[in-house]
Amino acid sequence: MTPAVPRVLSIAGSDSGGGAGVQADLKTIAAWGGYGMTAITAITAQNTQGVQAVHPLPVDVVRAQLDSVAADIAVDAVKIGMLGTVELMRAVAGWLEETRPAVVVLDPVMVASSGDALTAVGDDDGRAAWARLLRVAHLVTPNLPELARLTGRDATDWDAALDAARGLAAEHGVTVLLKGGHLDETEAPEAAAAEVPDAVVRVGGAVHEVRGPRVTTRASHGTGCTLSSALATLAGAGLSWEDALERAKPWLADAMRAGEALAVGDASRPTWHGPVDHGHAQRG
Numbered sequence: 181m182t183p184a185v186p187r188v189l190s191i192a193g194s195d196s197g198g199g200a201g202v203q204a205d206l207k208t209i210a211a212w213g214g215y216g217m218t219a220i221t222a223i224t225a226q227n228t229q230g231v232q233a234v235h236p237l238p239v240d241v242v243r244a245q246l247d248s249v250a251a252d253i254a255v256d257a258v259k260i261g262m263l264g265t266v267e268l269m270r271a272v273a274g275w276l277e278e279t280r281p282a283v284v285v286l287d288p289v290m291v292a293s294s295g296d297a298l299t300a301v302g303d304d305d306g307r308a309a310w311a312r313l314l315r316v317a318h319l320v321t322p323n324l325p326e327l328a329r330l331t332g333r334d335a336t337d338w339d340a341a342l343d344a345a346r347g348l349a350a351e352h353g354v355t356v357l358l359k360g361g362h363l364d365e366t367e368a369p370e371a372a373a374a375e376v377p378d379a380v381v382r383v384g385g386a387v388h389e390v391r392g393p394r395v396t397t398r399a400s401h402g403t404g405c406t407l408s409s410a411l412a413t414l415a416g417a418g419l420s421w422e423d424a425l426e427r428a429k430p431w432l433a434d435a436m437r438a439g440e441a442l443a444v445g446d447a448s449r450p451t452w453h454g455p456v457d458h459g460h461a462q463r464g
C-alpha cells in the first residue's frame with residue numbers, strides 16, 4: 181500500500197545555518213508532501229561561509245533515536261546523509277540490517293560544499309563501513325569526487341563516471357544516482373557550460389539520464405541533501421527512481437534560482453554559498 185503522506189526519516193547531521201543536513205531534509209520532505217523525522221548523527225556549527233565546528237553524537241544517542249522512531253512509527257523511506265565517524269556508519273548500517281526499511285537513499289556525504297571534511301573516508305575500516313551501508317541501500321547518490329573515492333576509479337568526465345557508476349552498482353547491488361554538478365570543475369568549461377546531467381544507473385547497467393540547464397549561482401549549499409531527500413520522499417510515495425529524478429531535478433534548479441532572493445548570509449563575502457530555497461514552490 182502506497183501511503184498518502186510518506187513518513188520519511190532523515191539520518192543526518194544538523195546544519196545550524198539551515199541550508200543543508202537535517203534542516204534541508206525536513207524542509208524538502210515537507211515541500212514534497214511527506215512527514216519528516218530525524219535521527220541526528222552530528223551537530224555542526226555552520227553558516228553560509230563554511231563549517232566552524234563538528235561534534236559527532238555518541239553512538240548510543242543515535243541508536244536511541246532510531247529505536248524510538250522504529251518502535252512507534254512506520255517508516256516509508258530513509259535518507260542517510262552525514263554520518264561523521266566510522267562508528268556511526270557501523271551503527272546505522274547495523275540498524276538498517278535489522279529493520280530493513282522499504283526505501284533507503286544513501287547520500288555518501290564526505291565533504292561540505294565549502295570543502296570542509298564531514299565524514300572519515302579512505303582507511304580499511306572506512307571502506308568496510310561504506311560497503312556495509314551500500315549493501316543495505318537501494319539508491320546511492322554520489323557526486324563525482326565521492327564516486328571516485330567509493331570506487332577508486334577515475335570520474336572526471338561524464339562517460340568515465342557512468343562507467344564507474346555501473347561498476348559501483350554491480351559490486352554492491354545498489355542503484356546509483358550519479359550527479360553531474362561538479363563537471364564544471366573537471367571538464368573543459370565550455371563542455372560543461374550549458375547543462376548539468378544526472379543519471380539513474382541500474383544494477384544491470386541501464387542508464388536513465390536527465391539533463392537540465394546549468395544555473396549560475398553561488399546559492400548551491402545543500403543541493404545534494406535536498407535532492408536525496410526529495411528522491412526519498414517521492415520513492416516513499418511509490419515513484420520509480422527514474423520518475424522521481426524527472427520530478428526532482430527541475431524543482432531543484434528552480435530552488436537554486438530562487439536561493440539568492442532569500443537573502444540568507446553575507447553574500448558580499450567571497451566565501452558565501454547560500455542555501456537553495458526549499459520552499460520556492462509554496463511561495464509561488
Ligand SMILES: Nc1ncnc2c1ncn2[C@@H]1O[C@H](COP(=O)(O)OP(=O)(O)OP(=O)(O)O)[C@@H](O)[C@H]1O
Pocket residue numbers: 291292293322323324359360361362376377378392393394395396397400401402403404405407429432433436
Ligand atoms: N549549477 C547547477 N545548475 C543546475 N543544477 C545543479 C547545479 N549544480 C548542481 N546541480 C544539481 O544539484 C544536485 C546535486 O549535485 P552535485 O553534483 O552538486 O552534488 P553534491 O556535490 O553532493 O551537492 P552539495 O553541493 O550539496 O554537496 C544534482 O541534481 C545536480 O544536477
Ligand SMILES: Cc1ncc(CO)c(N)n1
Pocket residue numbers: 192193194195200201202224226261262289291292293298401402403404405
Ligand atoms: C550537516 C551537513 N550535512 C551535509 C552537508 C553537505 O552539503 C553539509 N554541509 N552539512
